[in-house]
Amino acid sequence: MGVSDAESAEVAAILQTQAAGGTVIEETREGTVVRAYFPLEASPELGAGALSTLAHRFPHLRPLDRPLMEKEWMQGWRSFFPPVPVGERLLILPPWEHRRPPEARVAVVIDPGPAFGTGHHPTTQMCLEAMERNLRPGMRVLDLGTGSGILAIAAALLGAEKVVALDTDWVATKAARDNARANRVLGRVSMLTGSLNGRLKAFDLLLANISSQTVIEVAHPLAHAARPGAVLAASGFLANSLSAVEHALGEAGWQPMDVLTSDEWRTLVVGRI
Ligand SMILES: C[S@@+](CC[C@H](N)C(=O)[O-])C[C@H]1O[C@@H](n2cnc3c(N)ncnc32)[C@H](O)[C@@H]1O
Numbered sequence: 001m002g003v004s005d006a007e008s009a010e011v012a013a014i015l016q017t018q019a020a021g022g023t024v025i026e027e028t029r030e031g032t033v034v035r036a037y038f039p040l041e042a043s044p045e046l047g048a049g050a051l052s053t054l055a056h057r058f059p060h061l062r063p064l065d066r067p068l069m070e071k072e073w074m075q076g077w078r079s080f081f082p083p084v085p086v087g088e089r090l091l092i093l094p095p096w097e098h099r100r101p102p103e104a105r106v107a108v109v110i111d112p113g114p115a116f117g118t119g120h121h122p123t124t125q126m127c128l129e130a131m132e133r134n135l136r137p138g139m140r141v142l143d144l145g146t147g148s149g150i151l152a153i154a155a156a157l158l159g160a161e162k163v164v165a166l167d168t169d170w171v172a173t174k175a176a177r178d179n180a181r182a183n184r185v186l187g188r189v190s191m192l193t194g195s196l197n198g199r200l201k202a203f204d205l206l207l208a209n210i211s212s213q214t215v216i217e218v219a220h221p222l223a224h225a226a227r228p229g230a231v232l233a234a235s236g237f238l239a240n241s242l243s244a245v246e247h248a249l250g251e252a253g254w255q256p257m258d259v260l261t262s263d264e265w266r267t268l269v270v271g272r273i
Contacts (some may be wrong), residue, residue, distance in 0.1 A: 003061060005116065005211065005236075008032045009147075011058065012114035013171045018050040024112050026080055027121035037073055081112045084119045087129040090154055092119030095182065108154045109182050115172040117148035122262035123235040127151050127209045130233035130260060130269050135160060139204040142166075142225055144218065145236070149176025149191060151207045156185035163189040164200060196221040206232040209267075212241035219252035226272040231257065235267040242266045 003011050008025050015036035016023045026033045038047035051063055068076065081094040083101075091105040094112060101107045112118045119125065131151065135141070137159035143152040146165035153176075155163050163185075167173050170193045177191040196218055203225050208215055215234045222232055232254060237245055239261075245268055246256060254270035261267075 003032050003034055003058075005032050007058060007061075008034055008116060009114065009169045009171055011054065011061070012036075013169075014053050014057065015050050016114050016171070018047070022077065023114050024077065024080065025114060025116055025118075027116065027118065027124075032116070037068070037077070081118055081120070084125075086119060086125050087132040089132055089158070090128055092150065094118075106154075106157050108150065108157060110148050110150050110153070110179055111175070111182065113148065113175045113178075115148040115167075115169075115175040117146075117150040119150055122265040123209050123267065124150060126260040126262055126265065126267035127207050127233050127235050128154055130231075130258075130267055131155060131158065131205065131207065134231045134233070134269070135205055137161075140164075140202060140227075142200065142203040142206045142222075144196065144206070144208040144222070145210040145214070146176045146191065147172050147209075149179045149189070151209065152176065152189050152191070153180055153183045153185055155205070155207075156180070156188045157183060160205070161188065164203075165189060165191045166195055167191075167193060168195055169193070196225060198224065200225050202227050204230050206230060208232065209235040212237035212245050215245050216248040219248040219254070222249075223252040223254060223272060228272055230272040232270050232272070233267055234270070235260075235265070237266060238264045239266055242268065246270075 011034045012023045019036035023036045083093045085091050091101040092108050138161045141155040141160040141163045143165040146167045152163045152165035173191045173193045180186040180189045257271050258269040
């Protein structure tokens with residue numbers, strides 16, 4: 001079903017409670033799609049229960065359903081998540097991919113569970129590219145709106161000394177923690193449920209792939225959390241919001257450095273004065 005980015009985590013969480021076959025959030029060119037797989041012969045009524053909870057909570061959504069053979073389900077699920085090389089150094093892989101990455105690339109293993117961030121969306125990829133260009137070993141990194149944890153985990157694998165990852169949705173922080181464990185970086189990455197609170201400070205590199213509205217709202221808290229000279233990559237918005245985001249970040253003490261472009265999506269890279 002087509003959902004907004006803001007709804008997708010909650011829709012997936014509702015379906016996840018009953019979809020024994022798994023739930024994925026797929027980032028397509030047309031928008032965000034949540035797919036849930038229900039084993040039909042074992043429990044046909046389970047899907048109906050989840051759909052009626054959804055209809056109550058999100059009456060405007062129109063779910064589509066169709067039966068799948070198990071083989072088709074397995075192949076379909078996996079074909080959504082081929083390995084994706086990003087930038088010069090990273091390769092994002094699902095956990096079932098056993099081929100070794102080319103030696104020059106750092107493998108980031110991300111399970112495409114209920115949280116946003118499989119590595120296939122343009123905003124995630126631009127944030128990873130901005131990170132590659134600006135991250136130096138030993139830096140402190142903040143990932144606001146971590147979703148699957150992909151940016152935080154990539155930062156740790158590229159040499160960040162300490163990474164703090166926040167998400168207002170506990171379903172996301174749980175998935176992010178599981179992914180951090182699978183990548184053996186949980187010792188350097190803290191996955192916390194919540195948002196900026198004024199106590200988190202002195203970050204060298206900050207990442208916020210959320211939405212124009214949220215980036216505008218947190219422009220000052222992000223500046224407060226940054227060291228002088230820190231770099232922020234802000235994304236999750238389209239070309240028509242770029243000037244509003246740039247203006248709000250400028251008011252909060254951020255200076256424009258670069259704009260990354262992918263289709264209609266934009267990533268603004270700014271530096272803390
Ligand atoms: C588009 S996803 C980005 C996921 C991942 N960082 C990536 O780049 O693929 C945005 C995430 O931000 C979270 N979020 C939304 N508003 C937030 C806020 N004010 N503070 C922290 N997280 C927030 C959402 O729950 C969602 O998981």
